Amino acid sequence: MNNDEDAVSGNSKEDSKEKKHPLLEGLVDAQALRTMSRSDLTALAAEIRDVLCNLLATRTAHFASNLGVIELCIALHCEFDFQKDHLIWDTGHQVYPHKLVTGRYHEFPSIRTRGGLMGYPNPSESVYDLFMTGHAGASISTAVGLRSGDLLTGHSDRRTVAVIGDGAFPSGMVFEALNNAGELEDDLTIILNDNKMSICPRVGAVATYLDRLRSNPYYTGLKTEVVRLLEHVPMFGDPTERLLAQMKEGVKAGLLGGMLFEELNIRYVGPIDGHDIPLLRKYMAMVREMKGPVLLHVVTEKGHGYKPAAEDPVFFHTPPAFRVEQAEDAATPSSGCPPFTLHARNAIAKKMAEDDRVTIITAAMCQGNKLEPIREQFPDRFFDVGICESHAVAFAAGQCKMGLRPIVDIYSTFLQRSYDQIFQEVTLQDLPVVFMLDRAGLTGPDGPTHHGLFDIGYLRVFPNIVIMAPGYASEVERMLDAALAYDHPVAIRYPKASALELDRNIEPVEIGKSERIREGIDGTIIAFGSMLDQALAAAEILDGDLDVGVVNARFAKPIDLDMVHSSIEAGKFVITVEEHTKMGGFGSAFVESAVERRLDTRQVHCLAIDDRYIDHGDRDELLAEQGLGAKQIVARCREAAGLVASYST
Numbered sequence: 001m002n003n004d005e006d007a008v009s010g011n012s013k014e015d016s017k018e019k020k021h022p023l024l025e026g027l028v029d030a031q032a033l034r035t036m037s038r039s040d041l042t043a044l045a046a047e048i049r050d051v052l053c054n055l056l057a058t059r060t061a062h063f064a065s066n067l068g069v070i071e072l073c074i075a076l077h078c079e080f081d082f083q084k085d086h087l088i089w090d091t092g093h094q095v096y097p098h099k100l101v102t103g104r105y106h107e108f109p110s111i112r113t114r115g116g117l118m119g120y121p122n123p124s125e126s127v128y129d130l131f132m133t134g135h136a137g138a139s140i141s142t143a144v145g146l147r148s149g150d151l152l153t154g155h156s157d158r159r160t161v162a163v164i165g166d167g168a169f170p171s172g173m174v175f176e177a178l179n180n181a182g183e184l185e186d187d188l189t190i191i192l193n194d195n196k197m198s199i200c201p202r203v204g205a206v207a208t209y210l211d212r213l214r215s216n217p218y219y220t221g222l223k224t225e226v227v228r229l230l231e232h233v234p235m236f237g238d239p240t241e242r243l244l245a246q247m248k249e250g251v252k253a254g255l256l257g258g259m260l261f262e263e264l265n266i267r268y269v270g271p272i273d274g275h276d277i278p279l280l281r282k283y284m285a286m287v288r289e290m291k292g293p294v295l296l297h298v299v300t301e302k303g304h305g306y307k308p309a310a311e312d313p314v315f316f317h318t319p320p321a322f323r324v325e326q327a328e329d330a331a332t333p334s335s336g337c338p339p340f341t342l343h344a345r346n347a348i349a350k351k352m353a354e355d356d357r358v359t360i361i362t363a364a365m366c367q368g369n370k371l372e373p374i375r376e377q378f379p380d381r382f383f384d385v386g387i388c389e390s391h392a393v394a395f396a397a398g399q400c401k402m403g404l405r406p407i408v409d410i411y412s413t414f415l416q417r418s419y420d421q422i423f424q425e426v427t428l429q430d431l432p433v434v435f436m437l438d439r440a441g442l443t444g445p446d447g448p449t450h451h452g453l454f455d456i457g458y459l460r461v462f463p464n465i466v467i468m469a470p471g472y473a474s475e476v477e478r479m480l481d482a483a484l485a486y487d488h489p490v491a492i493r494y495p496k497a498s499a500l501e502l503d504r505n506i507e508p509v510e511i512g513k514s515e516r517i518r519e520g521i522d523g524t525i526i527a528f529g530s531m532l533d534q535a536l537a538a539a540e541i542l543d544g545d546l547d548v549g550v551v552n553a554r555f556a557k558p559i560d561l562d563m564v565h566s567s568i569e570a571g572k573f574v575i576t577v578e579e580h581t582k583m584g585g586f587g588s589a590f591v592e593s594a595v596e597r598r599l600d601t602r603q604v605h606c607l608a609i610d611d612r613y614i615d616h617g618d619r620d621e622l623l624a625e626q627g628l629g630a631k632q633i634v635a636r637c638r639e640a641a642g643l644v645a646s647y648s649t
């Protein structure tokens, strides 16, 4: 493939008269790939690249990872029949070519928009998608389970394939799965898609090991020799014999790597060029027939076929749409105010400069959390542990024991991977780990796997932890000050959104104390964190009609009991608002504490996210749909005040 911008077709007038993507347009499923000619498969790869580049003109989407797996995806669908066989793409962000060749070309322009295709595998879209995923590291476990299920239910003729990236590969779960697979010895194909990248350049000892495998002469200079050797090994002979022949020759020449896998009873084959369709097919046909678990190491280039993406795969992981290329970055919302993430990063940098006990830990989300300047400025206190959230939390606990003040900067949804470490290593020991919980709320186009809607609930149940949420920009730093001055675990949650700029006096944040922002005699809106802007906007809209007070709750745990008392005892309606699922959230904590103190909760209304998984879409759209936009809060206030008939639901 020509690694050049020219690889992406232009839009000439003559082209537009013809079908733009003739091969893709005709695909109802992936069956046709199995009989396509080599030249058609090459043309198909070019069509897929063109579709991906056109998509990027219109919206933010996962880009470089998808460009890098086009040939791999085509070869997989040529050599397996995934209407019958099982295919699991780890994480699932690189599934666009797979969607295109499995009959979703015509819907593809809707991807990542409300009601459109999901940006991840989705079983309700296609039989080719087995699990709805978005979190990294689970593919080999589910594949081992699928194979085991097939064997127990009489489907041993089915093949099972897991494709996993080198960034996801060091996850603890992967090694748990290999441990099990090596013992079970069931047939399983693991494709390791090694592009030397996570979102940022990958880190850790496994990455170094993969580097060693890639620099092996087997892959570099002498690869063709070995390929030639393989040509002489009959394709349909005994696979074990064939592998042994390959290994014998490899070992003789000192060429074979992968001993880590071999020692775990996983056959290792590769590394091979992941952009050469015929070569990929040849190896896939081989590993398909092998007995037991096999790992095929495939080397690809993230961003392949579009030069800017190949040169800067970090930016092109999820770049902003071309038409808004001037925007600061994908996480900067349209209001133009800087996002909470930026305020958090600046506050962290300040604390690290002031106090050399403060460390920062990320689980492969340096770019998303905007931590690059901190990585540069404090290399000794910056720890990217890879996609290993459980480890990140236990590691932080270890640092605490030695007198350090670690900050785990992590997306709310990914912290779910560390649940037991939060329990045992942090809260049970009552260690002062600070969790900066980014993306806590509706994250938008990533959808149900990425919305951070459960953290208050899953953290609140543990003794010792404090949970707070800033309602506006300047609170972020003050909350971090309070957290680091406190000798117990603390979580600070904030969404993927711009931070409201409020001109408030700079008083320190006191643990367990809320802040009244606006007085009002007809009722009170109590906003938790990010909902403060919607609450204030609602109060403004109601002005002249209803005089509504607004409280910035700040704490879900410990909740401000004086605030609970005073708001209820005012005898007017109280509406709690939060960007979190209703069950176990802030409103739930509010009502629990009111009931415990025998307060009358009949005029308390809790606005929160429904008890169901929320689809992908624009955040504002989703907030409105969930009754959390300013207009919907206004309607609930009118209804609570008896100005309009009550909602039927």
Ligand SMILES: Cc1ncc(C[n+]2csc(CCOP(=O)(O)OP(=O)(O)O)c2C)c(N)n1
Pocket (backbone or CB within 6 Å): 065, 068, 091, 093, 094, 134, 135, 136, 137, 164, 165, 166, 167, 168, 169, 195, 197, 198, 199, 302, 363, 364, 365, 387, 389, 414, 417
């Ligand atoms: C549990 C979990 N942690 C973090 C992430 C965020 N994340 C998504 S893709 C990615 C990088 C994955 O790298 P790799 O598997 O090598 O895929 P590539 O993008 O290189 O194709 C990360 C860190 C995630 N999806 N799930």
Ligand SMILES: CC(=O)[C@@H](O)[C@H](O)COP(=O)(O)O
Pocket (backbone or CB within 6 Å): 091, 093, 134, 199, 317, 318, 330, 368, 439, 443, 446, 496
């Ligand atoms: C696949 C994945 O998990 C990440 O790429 C995620 O989509 C990043 O989300 P943000 O764009 O909010 O950083």
Ligand SMILES: [Mg+2]
Pocket (backbone or CB within 6 Å): 165, 166, 167, 168, 193, 194, 195, 196, 197, 198
């Ligand atoms: Mg990778």
